[in-house]
Amino acid sequence: MTKTWDATSEHLLRELAPQVLGAVARRFRDFSSAEDAVQEAMLAAFSQWPQEGVPENPRGWLIQVACRRMTDQVRSEIARRERETAVAAETENVASLLEIEADMDPDDTLILLFMCCHPALTPSSAIALTLRAVGGLTTAEIANAFLVPEATMAQRISRAKQTIKASGTPFRLPSPPERTGHLPAVLHVLYLIFSEGYVSSIGSHLQRFDLAREAIRLTRNTKTLLPNNAEVAGLLALMLLTDARRAARTGTEEELIPLDKQDRSLWDRAEIFEGIELLTAALAKGSVGLYQLQAAIAAVHDEAAKVEDTDWPQILALYELLKRVAPSSMVTLNHAIAAAMVHGPTKGLELLQALDSDPRVADHYRLDAVRAHLLEKLGDRQAAIKHYRIAAARTTSIPERNYLVTQAARLAGD
């Protein structure tokens, strides 16, 4: 008995991927090869299921295909080593599907997530591996999302697995203190996947895989696995409250529309509602972290029906908290904007001066863009034009550059 392939089948397949990988990796005690085998099983499912229908036990089907690949690999490895005597023993070792399924652990996905966001990995390798092993994406889809050749992405993933193998990390759930220590790295990887989706969701990149939505799905799953962690909920809230503005963020010519000029009727109410609900529950837990604070700031913006209704004193207070919890030059920059909205542009410009001597941000386009904006508010048109142009020259984003060049042109032409 099979079921017809429909819109939900792809989602099902991706949800099953980490469960199957967990089962196979545990059985064969080899994460790296198991991950390849599951990828092959996923590709087989993607090519066969749409035609032949979804098997009655899709998870069992995937486990069987992946285990067959693993066994083939073990056999050829043994043949290569010419250890004939061992063949019988090793192949008999292959367990029945029932045994493997009985061994499955609901924490497998969490184990994989911690493994793929291993601190020894560079961000780009951790992202690629997480998307494949935990997200169930194919190498081609990941390559497409990052606009690199598939072979390059395959190498990146394979190297990431070598790094994990070399680190000797066992396939088990990290101890509670280890989990606390490594969770920020996991959340950071999920956050980076979301940001990448945000960067790539404009213009000529519309055909790319929707990473923002994928990041939301993965974070939602992580929240199910760690229901009591306020920062996981905070991150999910932040993603939803930001993604809610997606439709309003660009104009008909795909030009960038800043928050204060967006058509707020285009914001996704359902996402805002869910984000605020999640955030409220998270904040009630008492330990306020980086993502909850950012989500809270996003929520204050989202709650304002008109830009004039924005509760800037509250945003300013939240940035002050954020400066204490997770200080960074970008937080200082955003804090200056909020201060300018509450106390006027002079106050904002005064706060920006602190960043001129900070080498991490002194040459960053955002500093000039914010300064230009505040100078414009102050009425210093020439200085504003100058800083809009400096910012335009420094940004590495095309829509941002177009926006900044247009701002300078608007002031120069008035």
Added chain:
Amino acid sequence: MKYILMMNTMKSGHGVPEWPRKDLQAHVAFMMAANKELHERGELVAAEGLSFPDQAKLVRAGKDGRPMTDGIFPESKEFLAGFWIIDVDSPQRAYEIAAKVSAAPGPGGAPLNMPIEVRQVMSGPPPDML
């Protein structure tokens, strides 16, 4: 983040290196090994070598919109010989790769230390969060 690495070579004669055979072979082998390494590290987006400047044409649209081509440019001392597009985690890594290919072996196996122009490839807008 993606970068383009543009390899500029000094023009001499027709632009063709007039080196002993073993030095040419060493140079080609070095470049191939460099590309292979970039591929294996999962950093290579594209790598292309360009035809010699003898073949170059400068094209402009004429009044009727048709192409008007211009010939070779003896005044230019340097020319673009090839480029890489790489996807790396930091600007430092891009500079490291640029320095490596810059030192490709030339005549007598001595490093050429060619100038490599490194430019970041533009992307979409970053999130307006942190």
